[in-house]
Amino acid sequence: MAGERHTEGHIDRHVDAAALARAAERARPVSLAAERCLPVVDALVPLFPDGGLPRGAIVACRGPAALSLALQALAGLSQAGSWVAVVGLPALGLAAVAEAGIAFARTLLVAEPPPEEWSAVVATLADSVDAILVGQGLVGSGRVRAADGRRLQARLRERGSVIVVVAPHGEHGDHGLETDLSLTVVDAVWEGVGRGHGHLRNRRVEVELTGRRAAARTRRASLWLPDIDGHCRAAVDPVAPVVALRSAV
Amino acid sequence: MTSAPRVAIVSCPDWPIVGAGFGPGERAAVVHANRVVAVSPSARVEGCRVGQRRREAQSRCPDLALADHDPARDARAFEVVLHAVSQLTPRVELTRPGACAFTTRGPSRYHGGDAALATLTATLVRQALGAAIDVAGAPGVGVADGRFAALLAARAASRQGGEPVVVPRGASASFLAPFPVAALTTDSDDADLAELVELLPRLGIRTLGALAALPAADVLARFGPVGNLAHCRATGADERLPAARRPPPELSVQMEFEPPVHDLGPLAFAAKQMAEQLHGRVHDLGLACTRLLVVAESEHGERHERVWQHEGALSAGAMAERARWQLDGWALSAHPPTGGIVLVRLAPDEVVPDTGRQLGFWGGRTRADELAARAAARLIARHGPDSVTVVEWRGGRGPLERVVRVSAAAVDLVERAEQGSAGRAVLPTPPWPGALPTPAPASVHGQPCRARLDDADGNAVTVSGRGALSALPQRFATEATPAEEVVAWAGPWLYDERWWDAAGHRRRARLQILTASGAAHLLSLEGGIWCLEASYD
Numbered sequence: 077m078a079g080e081r082h083t084e085g086h087i088d089r090h091v092d093a094a095a096l097a098r099a100a101e102r103a104r105p106v107s108l109a110a111e112r113c114l115p116v117v118d119a120l121v122p123l124f125p126d127g128g129l130p131r132g133a134i135v136a137c138r139g140p141a142a143l144s145l146a147l148q149a150l151a152g153l154s155q156a157g158s159w160v161a162v163v164g165l166p167a168l169g170l171a172a173v174a175e176a177g178i179a180f181a182r183t184l185l186v187a188e189p190p191p192e193e194w195s196a197v198v199a200t201l202a203d204s205v206d207a208i209l210v211g212q213g214l215v216g217s218g219r220v221r222a223a224d225g226r227r228l229q230a231r232l233r234e235r236g237s238v239i240v241v242v243a244p245h246g247e248h249g250d251h252g253l254e255t256d257l258s259l260t261v262v263d264a265v266w267e268g269v270g271r272g273h274g275h276l277r278n279r280r281v282e283v284e285l286t287g288r289r290a291a292a293r294t295r296r297a298s299l300w301l302p303d304i305d306g307h308c309r310a311a312v313d314p315v316a317p318v319v320a321l322r323s324a325v
Numbered sequence: 326m327t328s329a330p331r332v333a334i335v336s337c338p339d340w341p342i343v344g345a346g347f348g349p350g351e352r353a354a355v356v357h358a359n360r361v362v363a364v365s366p367s368a369r370v371e372g373c374r375v376g377q378r379r380r381e382a383q384s385r386c387p388d389l390a391l392a393d394h395d396p397a398r399d400a401r402a403f404e405v406v407l408h409a410v411s412q413l414t415p416r417v418e419l420t421r422p423g424a425c426a427f428t429t430r431g432p433s434r435y436h437g438g439d440a441a442l443a444t445l446t447a448t449l450v451r452q453a454l455g456a457a458i459d460v461a462g463a464p465g466v467g468v469a470d471g472r473f474a475a476l477l478a479a480r481a482a483s484r485q486g487g488e489p490v491v492v493p494r495g496a497s498a499s500f501l502a503p504f505p506v507a508a509l510t511t512d513s514d515d516a517d518l519a520e521l522v523e524l525l526p527r528l529g530i531r532t533l534g535a536l537a538a539l540p541a542a543d544v545l546a547r548f549g550p551v552g553n554l555a556h557c558r559a560t561g562a563d564e565r566l567p568a569a570r571r572p573p574p575e576l577s578v579q580m581e582f583e584p585p586v587h588d589l590g591p592l593a594f595a596a597k598q599m600a601e602q603l604h605g606r607v608h609d610l611g612l613a614c615t616r617l618l619v620v621a622e623s624e625h626g627e628r629h630e631r632v633w634q635h636e637g638a639l640s641a642g643a644m645a646e647r648a649r650w651q652l653d654g655w656a657l658s659a660h661p662p663t664g665g666i667v668l669v670r671l672a673p674d675e676v677v678p679d680t681g682r683q684l685g686f687w688g689g690r691t692r693a694d695e696l697a698a699r700a701a702a703r704l705i706a707r708h709g710p711d712s713v714t715v716v717e718w719r720g721g722r723g724p725l726e727r728v729v730r731v732s733a734a735a736v737d738l739v740e741r742a743e744q745g746s747a748g749r750a751v752l753p754t755p756p757w758p759g760a761l762p763t764p765a766p767a768s769v770h771g772q773p774c775r776a777r778l779d780d781a782d783g784n785a786v787t788v789s790g791r792g793a794l795s796a797l798p799q800r801f802a803t804e805a806t807p808a809e810e811v812v813a814w815a816g817p818w819l820y821d822e823r824w825w826d827a828a829g830h831r832r833r834a835r836l837q838i839l840t841a842s843g844a845a846h847l848l849s850l851e852g853g854i855w856c857l858e859a860s861y862d
């Protein structure tokens with residue numbers, strides 16, 4: 077009698093264990109994609125598939141207004157309290173950084189390190205700050221070794237930091253860092269200057285976002301970068317020129 | 326309410342004045358970070374007070390002599406007093422140069438009572454100070470239950486002209502009652518306590534007696550731990566945290582020097598390393614050290630030990646600093662070591678559980694700030710102090726002049742982030758006349774590169790003294806880029822800066838241009854040469 081019961085109890089425990097595993101699977105907290113993003117300014121939210129900069133991503137900004145766009149991409153998270161580090165980019169206009177909305181109290185400027193220490197410096201920063209802005213110089217020239225690049229990407233994903241690469245001119249070739257998202261400015265038109273009068277006031281840009289996985293479909297947005305008040309705003313112009321749609325492939 | 330041990334405190338008022346070496350009757354003040362920290366009696370008569378700004382003090386007393394605050398120098402000068410007091414008792418505790426304390430249980434019984442002990446102490450200290458008494462006022466000796474009451478008693482004694490004040494056992498509360506609430510912050514750097522002391526009078530609690538009359542539990546509930554501390558002090562109870570205990574002996578750190586060391590430099594460096602090691606050991610156990618024993622031995626067997634007491638937890642830097650003061654003081658005292666130092670030991674005398682620092686939920690100190698500061702420190706240590714910089718506003722007309730980069734090693738990043746607003750970094754400076762209109766260019770070339778701005782005929786465009794362009798600009802080229810057609814331009818804005826300064830005089834004109842490719846640049850003409858100053862990237 078006791079042995080039977082013991083056997084039955086044993087079988088029950090088996091069944092219970094399987095049911096328990098299934099219940100645990102259902103109850104495990106799900107991390108939403110939106111929670112794994114860093115915030116961006118309102119004008120850029122429709123551009124990103126997750127509504128923000130995905131953590132652990134490497135974003136490249138290309139085109140004529142690449143630097144301003146990169147600053148705007150970082151402005152949202154800086155205002156939310158994150159730290160931003162700028163590596164290299166000696167020609168960065170700091171007044172423009174402030175006008176974009178990046179808080180000086182939470183910005184570090186790091187001088188361009190020697191090529192062999194570039195990955196080490198960026199890795200140190202990736203552990204501590206949420207966003208790193210780098211220039212194309214080293215990344216584009218392919219001097220980041222593939223092994224270093226992979227380690228750096230793994231660390232970024234683990235820590236949840238973001239690297240924004242400013243590459244105003246053209247593509248970069250074979251290099252160690254693979255970009256997850258690519259923001260390209262296809263068109264930039266300044267307004268406010270005439271022939272000998274006025275001054276540069278506002279600029280209208282057309283931005284395209286391409287990337288891997290969720291961002292594989294090209295997304296497009298029309299922005300004022302900056303508008304008359306100096307902010308980045310979505311341009312909703314009912315008389316916008318008709319733009320040929322890019323194919324999804 | 327636990328009864329506090331009876332403590333005698335010797336307080337030399339305005340000790341930094343004596344330490345700075347001023348003469349008696351001189352109007353003098355010691356200044357730290359533009360604020361007055363100590364005032365001589367004759368300057369106090371003129372109206373200078375502790376906490377005033379330097380200019381204000383100088384306006385009250387024009388012939389005020391000033392000295393910089395140097396705690397090491399004060400500690401050295403205080404050695405004589407310590408030596409005198411250590412004749413009465415071996416364990417003398419120091420909080421800061423100018424005040425020392427010791428428990429009276431043993432010495433009092435030996436010398437026949439508290440009053441006799443106090444009088445003897447006062448005599449010894451007066452003898453040790455000698456002529457320095459006239460500089461800053463007579464030292465006061467106070468005996469009472471608990472450190473805070475004894476401190477106030479000592480201050481009252483020195484105000485009365487040197488007669489020691491002995492508060493009978495159990496009468497601390499009645500002694501403290503008439504003092505104003507502001508007395509809680511005497512000799513204290515605690516910012517939370519200072520805030521509380523500001524708040525209490527506004528709630529109607531003006532004296533320590535009124536504070537002591539409140540129920541302790543209610544004070545704790547309303548004001549938190551700092552309120553509890555204030556209440557303990559006001560009632561004369563033992564303010565030592567109940568969790569304070571003697572640490573295990575293996576926490577102490579000791580270093581022996583072979584051959585004996587005579588210079589202070591290597592000793593200070595060794596003390597720093599020992600302090601960091603000790604702090605690490607104490608920290609790993611979740612404790613913080615509030616009392617530190619520093620022992621130094623010379624090669625001929627002379628031993629010098631002191632106990633340093635601190636209000637809060639001693640950081641590694643604070644421990645190293647006190648060890649350095651002590652070694653320095655011993656070397657320069659009247660009885661210096663006759664040989665080199667062979668042994669230095671740092672031992673924590675009292676530890677409390679480390680409550681840590683409460684990080685802020687919104688604003689305030691955050692973990693991100695500390696991580697960033699740590700990363701900056703690592704990079705600076707590796708690549709030099711100029712490798713990491715932060716940005717400060719300066720104000721100016723051109724894009725290059727409005728901001729300045731400051732080495733991150735020179736600023737406290739965490740404090741800066743705490744003070745910085747979480748909102749938009751709006752330009753804090755008022756409008757600067759003649760500044761370039763916003764938006765600011767995103768690319769500013771540090772070394773402006775030479776450019777050519779030509780009109781339709783290929784001649785360079787010039788700007789007249791009245792600001793008129795000589796011809797319509799047509800083509801723009803730099804050394805790095807090919808010639809482009811100029812579609813639109815704005816300006817020129819004329820600048821004639823520092824015309825009174827022969828060396829710094831700059832006359833230039835700035836022009837914004839828009840090229841056919843859609844790029845916008847800022848050009849500057851100086852001395853007939855066009856430069857590409859910035860690009861609106």
